[in-house]
Amino acid sequence: MDHVRKYQNEKPVESDLFNGQGHKQVADAISKVLLHDDTQHIIGVEGSLGAGKSTVINILKQQVQDKGFHIVTFDADQHHTSLRPALIKVIEIELVRMLGNRKTKEKEKLSKAVDTALGKRLTYTKDTNSHLPFSSIIFFFLFGISAWQVKPSISFLLDLNQNVSTKNQDPNQSISLDTASSGFDISSGCLSLALVAFPFVLFWLIKRFKKTTQLGDLIKRNSVDTITETIDINREVGSIELKEAFDSFAELIPENNVLLLVIDNIDRVAPDDARELWSDIETLISLGSEKLRILLPYSEEHLAKALEKSSVDEGQSGKEFISKRIPVPFSAPPIVTTGWYEQFNEYWEQTLPDIKGKEGVKTLIEVWNRKVTPRYLKSIVNRIGAKIDSCPERNEILNGVCCAAYIIAVKDHNLTINDILSKSGVVTLNNEGYEDSRLKITQKILRKHCEEKEEWPKQIAALHFQTSFEVAQSELIAEPIKSAFLSLDSERLIELHPLHGFDLFFKKQVESTHASDLIKIAASLVRSEIGKIVLDTHLHDINHEIKEVMIDDYEMDSDLIESHEILAEHEIKIDLTLVKELQRNVTKDINKQWSSLKWMKADNEPHSVDSDKWRDLRQSLEECYRYSFRTNITPQFIEKPDVNFIVNVLFPFEARLSHWDIPKLINKTDTVKLIESACKRQTLFNEEETIFPEILKKLRVGEFEKIPESKLLNKVDIASKSPEHLLEVLPFSADWRSANKKNIAQQLANKLRNLDCSDETRDAYTALVAAAIVNAFDPTENITLLNERNVNQSYGSALTWLTTKLEERPDCSNYLTDYFSACDFSDILKWCKHNGTTEYFLPNLETLVQASRVYAMNISPLIKTDYSFLKESFTKMTAGDILQWADSWSTYIDKSELPLWNSEFIDDVLKYQPTGLLKKFLEFLDDSELTADDWLKRINEKHPHIEKIIKYLKDSNKKLEHQNELVNALKMLPDQKDSYDIELVSNLLALINKGKKNSIGRKLKADFIKISTSNDHRYKSISYFGGVFDMPDIKDDATAANDITAFIDDVIKQEKSEIVDWLLSQKIKGSGWNIEKWSPDNLQGLYDVLKDSEYAESELAASVKALCGNDKDDNDSDE
Incomplete structure (x- = not known):
């Protein structure tokens, strides 16, 4: 550049640079106040920070400096660490300059005032009042003795000196210690010297052990001292002292001079410092001196806040402080x-x-x-x-x-x-x-x-x-986006989202990020509303990258699974290509791992378990489950599970696989295979928690019959096993079904007395004991158990003992249903019929029946005798429900025993019409192997069950499939000696079609007028089959006419009205009686039979009479 x-x-200018000249106008106004109004001791210049207050002051300086004003500026912000000393020093420096080199007296007064203001000059009175220590008393005593021994000591020293001088002059003369001969006592002299020195030795010892003790401390104790001193350290002084010092400052200002103190930046210092400085300003103002005046530039907003915060009552307004102390505020002009x-x-x-x-x-x-x-x-x-x-x-x-x-x-x-x-x-x-x-x-x-x-x-x-631009954009957006992707920091992405260029760099980062990381970052974004917006915007790009993913090696990633679950929870339509592929791979791994565990296969003997393989399989299974939950694709081993896989893999992890509903899989799986696999696993692992309770819930009565004892659990040591363990495994042991089952029941019963467990476990155990006794004993059979002395004792019938236990633990019936499923149906039903156990056992039997948990039973006793008991005893199932259940056993019913069946059962079957049982009825009645003799026997026996079935078929307008033998039998009825039930024959006729009925009618009609046909035959034909044939035409044949006349005469005499009615109902002319063809004699013979009977007024009688021309004769005879 x-x-x-x-x-x-930032240097304030000397002139007003703005066109409005507002700063100069303010300076002019302040100048007038300073020059012409000496009562204003403080003038304020208010304005915002940087509003040009310093410019106003600079302009003001030019106007007043040559008129006796000495302007000194105190920067409060610069001296904020020691405001008061700095203020005093600034004033002192300016006063020294104003006093010049002369006026030494004034300068001394100034120095004294400064020292007072700074707290350096200190005058105080000290009043000492304390006790006299023992060391002082000893010192005073020795000091008195020392003073008394000074003169003897000096005399001794002088004598000693004289004696030594004499010796020096005459070497042969010795120093004499004899007091009498020489008048010189050396021992007295030495003692005097020692006494003189003793006070000083004592003080030296005191100083040695008490280093702070001074000689005056031993001599002077109680006194009053007045001390005046000047110290070099500033100290806080009171407002009175400060005012005295400022008053001295004002007096020292020369005549015709004014010290204008500019206190700048008071609005920039801390609140406490501002308050302190404000107090000093108040002290200066209180002087009322014309020679010492203050100019205060300030920001009202900032200074008011500072004074409010430092105030004792923060509720006081800072502006009130300002308005009270600054009556004349000028304002720097706004621009x-x-x-x-x-x-x-x-x-x-x-x-x-x-x-x-x-x-x-x-x-x-x-x-x-x-x-x-x-x-x-x-x-x-x-x-x-x-x-x-x-x-x-x-x-x-x-x-x-x-x-x-x-x-x-x-x-x-x-x-x-x-x-x-x-x-x-x-x-x-x-x-x-x-x-x-x-x-x-x-x-x-x-x-x-x-x-x-x-x-x-x-x-x-x-x-x-x-x-540079490129680096800045990278630093601002590209790199943060990349870093956020690597650390899965969605919050950072959300922060970057509003930035220009975000979408472009986000899309680029998506293209270079692995699909699994994209899913994780999507799951992280979805947790916030803005994150959802970002995700929705770029979801298409993310899904596109996921679709193109290639998986080389499968590796479990629990975070990926969790991310998919989060996205699913928020209904984000993330592409499932990756997770489907991962599920496919992990499913393959599961199949491989399962294949490697050959010991779990049903056709292999158990051996030691490879724990690593087991752990890997469990981990893979859990991962597959989570994938499946996201993709809604159920793996093949769940769709069509292998029973060994369920027992050995799925059930142990059932709690972690709730979405797959393992209990439902167990319920759908063949029970026998489940039991065999579960028994094998238990033999291998001897687990405390097993699958047996789940199997017991679906076990059906009689299902054990399909399992060889070798496939069940080996002998269970009842004495050593916990009750909880016995509750799970004992029904699946071979002993439960073996000849040893009575011993098993007795061992269980013996353990019941000393059981130490919860009430719930005791109830369940009592239910197990009850099931074991039902499985092994008849109700009236005696049972022998250990008494309290562990001696075998007979307790009477098993029913009596068990009833007592059931009464003690009535809640045990809640557990009986599952344990009864391991017993025979006939045994359960047998025990249900006894008063002591009915109320406990019967509801559980009903539950088993209602839930279709009866796999094998002998249906014959049920339909012969037990149906009425069940119908009367069951409280939840109606007769229709019981029959619907029994209907499922219809294929096992022997139809030939139908006459032996319970009458109420027959009635209810016909009422509720269960398909299977009703079919059995039809098969019994419409048996193709039945002969005419069999039908004759049935008609003759008139069994009520058969009658009910025939009537049901008639009322239902149903026809028999095999009618020929029945037809033959019916044709034979008029020739039989036995009499048959007319209604039964009529109902049977209703079961054959019209053609078969006509064949019967034709035969009977043909036989009716034969000479060989007896009246009994005719009588039975009309009684049984009067509805299926008409009387054949009686032609002009004396024999036929005579036979029919004799027949009607016979039935009239026997008062067989129904036969007479049938004969009278036949056609009279043209067919039937065909009387117009009869000879007069035959007509007269028929008329004679009718006229004397109750049928004389019948149509037949009238027609015959008319043909005979007997009206007149009858009248004559009447006369």
């Missing part, structure tokens, strides 16, 4: 738009002549700033220049509007770079409507002043990272 930028500085536009243009031309976008920056300033100050204008111009010069892109490419938008929004208003670059123009951190609207307007300004649509985001990014 060849251009050397000229930046704006009008026109004024600052011109000045801004000047700043721009001075500092940014090579940068475009000036007009756009003006607009941004108006949008974002309510108060525009000269300081702010200089700052924004300088910051734009510094930021652009710091960017490696060329200045002619960069736009000042982009730089200003970045500085104002991001740096000044604490928005993020993502906020300003967001497509929506919405603040993501503090979502305030006002910020949002300004951000949208800012983006509109950026689009207006940038040539290309996507130019401004690129420039702001480059300015933010101070790098």
Whole structure:
């Protein structure tokens, strides 16, 4: 960059640069107050930070300095660590300058006042009142003795010195210690010297052990001292002392001089410091001195807040403090738009002549700033220049509007770079409507002043990272997106989503990311509403990449499965190609792993288990389950499960595979195979928790009969096993069905007395004991058990003992149903018929029947005798329900025993018409092997069951399939000696078709007039079959006429009215009686029979009479 930028500085100007000249007007007004109104001791200059208050003061200085005013500026912000000492020092320096080199006395007074103000000058009175220690008493005593021994000591020293001098003069003369001869006592002298030195030795010892003790401490104790001193350390002083010092300052100001103290930046210091300085200002104001005045520039907003926070009562208004102490506040003028536009243009031309976008920056300033100050204008111009010069892109490419938008929004208003670059123009951190609207307007300004649509985001990014466009975009979007994909950081992607260019770089990253990671990042995104929007936008691209995935090696990824589950939960239609392929692969692995576990196959002997293979199989199974849950594709080993696979693999993990409904699979699987596989597994593992309870729930009565004992569990040691274990496995042991089953029942019963378990387990165990006894004993059979002394004792019948136990544990009946499924139906029913056990056993038997859990039973006793008992005893099943269940056993019914069946059973079958049983009835009645004799026998026996079935068929308008033998039998009836039930014969006739009936009628009609036909034959023919034939034509044959006349005469005499009625109902002329063909004698013979009977008025009698011409004769005879 060849251009050397000229930046704006913060130095206050000496003149008003704005056209409005507002700053100069304020300075003029303040000047007038200072010069002409000396009662105003403090003048305020209010204005926002950077509003030009310093400019006003500079202009004011020019106006008042030559008129006796000494202006001294105190910067509160600069001296915030020691406000009061600094203020006093500033005043002192200015006063020293005003006093000059002379006036030493005034300077001394100034120094004294400064020391007082700073708290250095200290005058105080000390009153000492304390006890006299023992060491002081000893010291005083020794000191007195020492003083008394001073004179003897000096005399001793002088004598000693004289004696030594004499010795030196006469070496032969010795020093005499004899007091009497020489008058010199050396021992007394030494003692005097010791007593003189003793106080000093004592003080030395005291100092040695008490280092702080001074000689005065031993001598002076109680006293009153007045001390005046000057110290070099400042200390806090009271308002009175401070006022005295300031009063001294005011007195020292020379005549015709005024010290104008400018306290600047009071609004920039901490609240407590502002309060302290405000207190000092109040002290200065209280002096009322004309020579010491204060000029206070301040921001009312900031100073009020500081005073409020530092106040004892925070409810007090800071503005009240200010208005009370500053009665004359002047205001720095706000900048009008026109004024600052011109000045801004000047700043721009001075500092940014090579940068475009000036007009756009003006607009941004108006949008974002309510108060525009000269300081702010200089700052924004300088910051734009510094930021652009710091960017490696060329200045002619960069736009000042982009730089200003970045500085104002991001740096000044604490928005993020993502906020300003967001497509929506919405603040993501503090979502305030006002910020949002300004951000949208800012983006509109950026689009207006940038040539290309996507130019401004690129420039702001480059300015933010101070790098090239390419690197900035990569740093701002591409790299963060890549990093977010690698770390699966959806929150970071959501933050980046509003940025211009996000969709492009997101799509590129999708193309280079593995499908499994795409699914994981999708699951992470879906957890938030904005993340869902991002996912919906790019779901097509993600699905496309997933479809193209190639899986080389399968490896379990639990996070992938979990991600799919999250997406499914939120109903996101993510492509399932990957998970389907993974499921296919893991299914293959499961099949391979299962094949390798040959010991689990039914045709192999158990051996040691490979735990690693088992663990791998379990892991694969769980993963396949989770895949299946997502794809809704059920694997083949669930669709068509192998029984060994269910027992050995699926059931042990049933709790983890709930979606596959393993109990339902167990219920659908062949029970016998399940039992065989489960017994083999139990033999191998001897597990405490087994599949047997699940099998027991579906086991049907009699199903054990299909399983060889060798396929069941080996002998179970009842004594050593826990009751819980016995409840599960004992019914599946070979002992349960063997000849040893009575012993098993007795062992279980013996263990019941000393059982230590929960009530629930005790109830279940009692049910097991009951089932074992039902399985092994007849109700009346005696049972022998151990008594309390462990001695075998007979307890009477098994029924009596068991009834007692059932009464003790009535809730055990809740468990009987499943355990009864391991017993024979006949045994259960037998026990149900006894009063002691009926109420406990019968509901469970009904449950088994109702649930179709009876696999094998002898149906014969049921239909012969037990049906009525069940019908009467069952409370939930109706007769129709019982018959519907019995109908499923119809294929096992011997139809030949139908006459032995229960009459109520026959009635209900005909009423409810179960298909199978009804078919049995028809097969019995319509048997192709029946002969005419068999039919004659049935008709003769007239069995009520058969009659009911025949009547049912007649009422149902049904025909027999095999009618010939019945027809033959019916034709033979008139010739039989026995009499038959006419209604039964009539009902049987209803079971044959019309053609067969006609054949019977024809035969009977032909035989009716034969000479060989007896009247009994005719009588039976009419009685049985009168409805199927008519009387044959009686031709002009004396024999035939005589026979029929004799027959009617016979039946009239026997009063067989039904036969007479049938004869009288036959046709009279043209056929039937055909009397017009009869001879008069025959007619007269017939008339004679009829006229004397109750049938004389019948149509036949009248017709015969008319033909005979006997009307007159009859009248005559009557007379």
